[in-house]
Amino acid sequence: MTKKINVLVTGVGGPTPRSFVRSIADSKCDNYNFIGVDANRLAIGLYDTASYSKTYLVPKANDERYWEKIAKIIDRHQIEFAVVLPEAEVVAWSERQDREGLPCKAFISPFKPTAALVDKKSLHDLLKDKSYIPSYCTFLNQTDRKKITVEYPFWVRGTVGSSGLGSLKINNEQELDEWMKINPRIEEFIASEFLPGRNLACKVLYKNGKIFRSACAERLEYVMAKVAPSGITGNTSFGRMINDKGLVDIADDAINSIFSQFKAKANGIFTVDFKENAQGIPMITEINVRFVAFASSLAKAGANLPLDYLEANLNPDNFSLEYQHYEFPRGTIFLRDVDETPLVMNEKDLLAMDDSHA
Template identity: 65%
Template sequence: MAIGLYDRESYAESYVVPAADSEDYWPAIGRIVDRHEISFAVVMPEVEVLVWARAKEERRLPCQAFVPAYQATSTLVDKKALHRVLHRKHYLPKHCTFSNGDDISELPLPYPFWVRSTIGSSGLGSLKVSSRGELDEWVRINPAVEEFIASEFLPGRNLACKLLYVDGRLLRSACAERVEYIMAKVAPSGITGNTSFGRLINDRHLVDIADDAIREVFGLHGVEPHGVFTADLKEAANGEPMITEINVRFVAFVSALARAGANLPLDYLEANLNPDEFSSSYQHYVFQDDMIFLRDVDDAPVVMKESELLTREAFDD
């Protein structure tokens, strides 16, 4: 039912393939690669990034792919493992983990706090809980979540920093603020993981934090950062950005950044397919002041000045 399966303007062909953990996955991918003589794969869902990263280490990829080292990737996509690696960093919020079914009467965090699944994205199992009763009920109605991570509630802005590395060198970065989410009303937390309204921001401090966190994880495994990442951060009450998770992929509003001049997908391709012509000088994309983006499910993103928003709404009325 995915709309992209029928988008003939964007894709020459599209296929439904077995799940990444299925024994039929690689044969299906191999047939597609052979049929279309594909030389380079763009792999974005994290479950697939993991299997492609492992296959790369085992030298059995069917074509070239821009994926990071497997062990570092495994740490990044597991929030519990990521927090364990970064636990001494000043930019990591107070947190604890517990399994579904554990005694949660003595968690070492004051209410309210944020609770979510240790694995996955799109706000899985996420909610701000303000009492023991709320936590009990939330755990009970989420039996599919095997393990939760509870983090101190951070009341500030919800931020994202996108970074592109090649063989240990940070080559591109761009930042944005998430403000509102598509279909927010269907999620108890109000967060669906798909931003509908956001701001384009110029904050190198976010890049410094994200870069330090990524290098810490990769350094632990004795490898260099390589690939594309999106660090999610939330501001504490004092305005200090804190790392909440790191995605091993672009996230949905990358098209809005591209429309504003930060074409990270093009950088991604050129760094791999045209490395001799691609500039390896670091570039942090800087946006005009007051820029926002608006997105919905079935239309192209809009990038405009926030100060013009009410003027345009009045004109439309």
């Protein structure tokens, strides 16, 4: 029997790590054994014995005790690879990698471009001359309104963070004042041209600066959308798989442009988010340096990027880095909810109202 490779997974309380591990389990690949960690003792993944052979409560990544605890876990379980998924931890591992090296292998880019991608202001500034970046400006909470150069209506959100943090369509100055008061913990906002079109995502995998896998989807509805004023929670409940190679070309150009400015090479997974403008032209709104929660939905549809992510690093002799763009049968959709396994089906099979039984 082949010995399994021990893989550390961080942030196992979130939906994205669960989606990652589910993708590997669904693939029937039996090469990997997962050890999970999280900083929240209530994280559900810490108690998921079906997915993880062992789990640990660890300090937050900005705690001075974090690396000591992680190193002990890596030594105890002979961890060969770490899947680092919360963005705060991706940044911490990236910085540690550049500064003094990592306690085990991880698929992460250099620190400076990674930090720039996480900060939406830096991302926009680095790509401001590109046609696929909408007009924007940044401003501090409770700032002078005259400093806001984007015309109403515009889309506003925090410059750092995900899950739709601080996001809302702002129609006038009064709405902006009220929104900033409601969100006092957000120090800086970014206002950008309001884009009314489709919400698209392009997932791309890179190794040593070269793209080797990609897949695209459209976000249509969100888990618990009613609790967010914007209707966007960052966790998709209904989406379409799409075959748009044009999105990949834009994503690749953006990532190459950013990394070239730092004289660095991209490594790992990036999720490039787009929103279409009034003319239907896709514009980049952010680039995540991690997988997102519907990764297992893509995997069910045939685009198992988590497995590609592991195999490219841990089984390189039997894995091709030749570029592959995953395509899907027309009409492929996915449905997700908080406590349910995602469902992939064809949109034509969605139920319609049967008036004969009304």
